[in-house]
């Protein structure tokens with residue numbers, strides 16, 4: 007069998023189905039090495055993003071360094087090329103703002119091509135999006151029997167994957183409700199009765215980049231579980247897993263991949279309120295706790311399995327972007343470190359450096375004031391219950407101070423530094439639980 011590309015001949019595409027609802031469905035069809043195509047449809051809604059029933063005023067802006075970069079017109083770590091259909095200039099500006107946040111959050115050497123549409127969606131649905139296709143990636147280091155969202159497959163192989171006859175591919179297809187009451191401002195300050203469009207786009211683009219698994223229930227061509235209520239859960243899509251599926255386990259912990267597929271046992275896992283991602287970087291960014299995925303008692307197509315759990319990450323939580331609903335009045339313009347950590351677990355690279363478990367990042371540790379006088383405060387934004395070793399060294403490497411402390415309300419204070427000479431010092435902070443460490447320069451006034 008001859009292969010011309012690192013990409014296996016395994017294609018997929020999203021088919022938009024217009025019926026009772028407009029459904030976003032994924033079908034994967036295997037393409038044999040010959041010219042014969044075998045098309046297999048496994049249809050389900052990737053995301054039915056709903057407004058939550060109660061309004062909730064909440065503002066989470068994009069990270070400061072990203073807002074500064076956008077304001078200065080600085081390029082990101084990835085290049086999104088968007089084809090807009092049915093957008094007003096205002097809607098396009100809001101979509102572009104969300105694109106700019108993602109392009110400053112993840113890295114790819116290959117352009118990410120997005121088809122962005124306004125259209126009719128099911129009653130109450132704000133938007134839906136997904137990868138335009140999934141592809142397997144051959145080569146060492148890539149898990150077997152895994153199909154990657156195409157934007158990620160292109161990032162991993164460093165090359166454009168064609169969708170013949172075109173020489174490029176659409177990577178993400180996103181559709182937004184033409185009847186929803188959206189707020190198109192960029193200031194993360196939507197009125198209490200409007201849904202923040204930037205937040206919705208940010209959410210849907212995450213799905214398009216690969217924030218979704220194949221776990222679902224069999225559905226008919228309107229997206230209704232078939233039979234209703236469903237009797238089995240399904241994990242593999244035409245025998246393939248997505249990178250998401252590899253990391254999902256229950257509280258025991260038992261991996262979803264070890265259950266019969268399809269099976270009633272799998273359905274009870276999907277509806278047991280007891281599913282977690284064991285992605286190591288996501289877990290590290292969640293304070294050492296495996297983040298909980300949405301697994302309500304009734305399987306909800308387009309919500310269950312492929313979102314974070316709403317009660318674990320409620321409105322206002324910095325990691326709430328990828329829960330299954332958004333409140334009118336809520337703005338969240340930051341993907342959040344748990345979501346970015348899981349993107350990195352699945353194969354993405356993070357703009358500005360790894361969130362890897364071996365390092366503390368500038369995002370998670372803050373040392374102030376700098377310059378300091380008599381005391382220094384170290385603030386941690388996750389891993390609150392871990393022990394931290396703090397050592398202060400002078401320019402010759404002599405240890406001036408060395409203690410292990412546990413944060414109180416996220417802070418560790420070092421005091422009685424009055425008598426230190428005015429000079430440059432190094433402060434080394436080591437998380438004793440996972441071995442991660444960071445060293446920062448500080449100046450004594």
Ligand SMILES: [Zn+2]
Nearest residue numbers: 053054055213
């Ligand atoms: Zn969603």
